[in-house]
Amino acid sequence: MSDKRRERGICELYQEDPERADFAIFGRVPESNRRGFLKGAGLATMGAVLGAAIPLHRNMPAGLIPAALAQSAKDFKIQGKDGLTVYNDRPINAETPAHLLDDDITPNARHFVRNNGAVPEAAMKMDASGWKMVLDGEVEKSLTLTLDDLRSGNFEIVKRALQIECGGNGRSGFNPPASGNQWTVGAVGNAMWTGVRLADVLKSAGVKSSAVYTGHEGADPHLSGDPTKVSISRGVPIAKAMDPNNLIAFEMNGEPIPAVNGFPVRLVIPGWPGSCSQKWLTRVWVRDKEHDGSKMTGMSYRVPKYNVAPGTKVPKEDFKIMESMPVKSVITAPASGAEGVARALEVRGHAWAGDRTAAAMHVSTDFGATWVKADLSAPPNPYSWQRWRAKLAFPQHGYYEVWARATDDKGVMQPFAVNWNPRGYMNNSMHRIALTVA
Numbered sequence: 031m032s033d034k035r036r037e038r039g040i041c042e043l044y045q046e047d048p049e050r051a052d053f054a055i056f057g058r059v060p061e062s063n064r065r066g067f068l069k070g071a072g073l074a075t076m077g078a079v080l081g082a083a084i085p086l087h088r089n090m091p092a093g094l095i096p097a098a099l100a101q102s103a104k105d106f107k108i109q110g111k112d113g114l115t116v117y118n119d120r121p122i123n124a125e126t127p128a129h130l131l132d133d134d135i136t137p138n139a140r141h142f143v144r145n146n147g148a149v150p151e152a153a154m155k156m157d158a159s160g161w162k163m164v165l166d167g168e169v170e171k172s173l174t175l176t177l178d179d180l181r182s183g184n185f186e187i188v189k190r191a192l193q194i195e196c197g198g199n200g201r202s203g204f205n206p207p208a209s210g211n212q213w214t215v216g217a218v219g220n221a222m223w224t225g226v227r228l229a230d231v232l233k234s235a236g237v238k239s240s241a242v243y244t245g246h247e248g249a250d251p252h253l254s255g256d257p258t259k260v261s262i263s264r265g266v267p268i269a270k271a272m273d274p275n276n277l278i279a280f281e282m283n284g285e286p287i288p289a290v291n292g293f294p295v296r297l298v299i300p301g302w303p304g305s306c307s308q309k310w311l312t313r314v315w316v317r318d319k320e321h322d323g324s325k326m327t328g329m330s331y332r333v334p335k336y337n338v339a340p341g342t343k344v345p346k347e348d349f350k351i352m353e354s355m356p357v358k359s360v361i362t363a364p365a366s367g368a369e370g371v372a373r374a375l376e377v378r379g380h381a382w383a384g385d386r387t388a389a390a391m392h393v394s395t396d397f398g399a400t401w402v403k404a405d406l407s408a409p410p411n412p413y414s415w416q417r418w419r420a421k422l423a424f425p426q427h428g429y430y431e432v433w434a435r436a437t438d439d440k441g442v443m444q445p446f447a448v449n450w451n452p453r454g455y456m457n458n459s460m461h462r463i464a465l466t467v468a
């Protein structure tokens with residue numbers, strides 16, 4: 031297993047290395063055997079994690095996991111989130127069960143969270159006062175922008191429904207398994223984002239002809255506490271960066287972006303792996319070569335250039351950087367496992383297709399033998415997911431499955447089988463749910 035996958039939950043970390051665990055969550059002064067003054071990211075983070083300040087924190091013995099966290103990551107509650115399945119508390123990783131993704135616009139409380147590092151202290155406090163970002167590199171003039179510059183500067187403010195999907199969404203379907211978060215189908219969301227176009231800001235700086243790629247930087251500290259290490263810094267080719275649908279966003283569903291989703295400002299690069307959408311944005315660096323930041327290189331967010339049989343060891347040079355996500359859909363109603371459903375029933379969900387649009391949607395209730403066309407709405411704006419609905423009639427009571435399959439505007443369909451790759455990315459196999467009919 032590569033070191034990249036050493037994401038350890040807080041319970042595991044307390045077992046293996048209590049001093050580091052203390053330091054990670056409390057920012058404790060290491061030489062003291064009691065937690066000193068709880069300052070910095072640790073205290074703010076813990077306050078947010080526990081949902082309250084810790085007035086008597088100085089009495090807590092070192093190496094003692096707070097009881098609120100002592101069960102498991104699953105019992106950990108992310109502030110402001112509701113009903114999510116939590117995979118890890120450090121970094122925070124949580125997905126949305128499919129039936130809670132039924133809204134056309136995903137509410138803040140239901141948008142998944144994928145963090146690679148710690149949440150910045152200022153974000154935990156929802157303090158935007160010190161925020162600024164830099165745009166530099168292969169541009170005519172570098173820019174430093176404040177929140178006011180974005181909100182009331184020269185840039186048009188736009189509001190768009192945009193889907194963000196983690197590149198690893200669906201990873202739990204891989205066999206042999208791929209390490210990393212075992213996402214099912216819910217590492218995807220479609221919120222209403224407000225911000226300025228990344229392209230407008232790039233144009234105002236004047237992109238030089240030498241520009242090749244962007245490099246995105248964020249304020250989230252590395253989990254090791256080592257300030258020289260970077261949690262994640264990815265980028266996109268300059269042509270993609272100039273797409274007018276990418277936003278430098280400062281509102282999510284009309285509210286400040288939640289702390290864990292990138293407060294106060296993040297990129298939204300819809301249609302590409304979520305990792306391109308840098309949270310807690312501090313810099314867009316226009317580069318004269320492919321960006322080589324943290325998790326841009328090695329095998330992160332890369333797939334083999336050709337299809338491989340499950341379990342194949344693929345040489346490093348045969349990997350390519352993931353770009354558009356593939357066509358996909360999810361069934362959001364009814365919930366899988368619903369019992370005693372009516373013999374005439376509406377099923378519905380959403381479909382999306384990365385840089386493409388979904389052009390058709392089909393459902394099957396007989397394990398794929400026959401397919402019924404569903405109604406599929408056009409996206410309200412490019413890169414929004416699309417609503418689909420189908421009326422089903424079940425011939426008699428008993429166990430059924432509903433399978434859902436989207437087709438994109440180039441005729442590419444979701445497969446039944448999982449397109450296995452070593453790191454478990456881009457699984458767009460069909461979503462299926464179980465029902466018993468009354």
Ligand SMILES: Nc1nc2c(c(=O)[nH]1)N[C@H]1C(S)=C(S)[C@@H](COP(=O)(O)O)O[C@H]1N2
Pocket residue numbers: 141142143144145146147194195196197219247248249250261262290291292303304305306307308309310311
């Ligand atoms: N600064 C920063 N940006 C980040 C990440 C991160 O860990 N740090 N995670 C990325 C990944 S892998 C994904 S899938 C999306 C998830 O966005 P969300 O947590 O708002 O759902 O954010 C991306 N942006």
Ligand SMILES: [Mo]
Pocket residue numbers: 144195196197198303304305
């Ligand atoms: Mo991701």
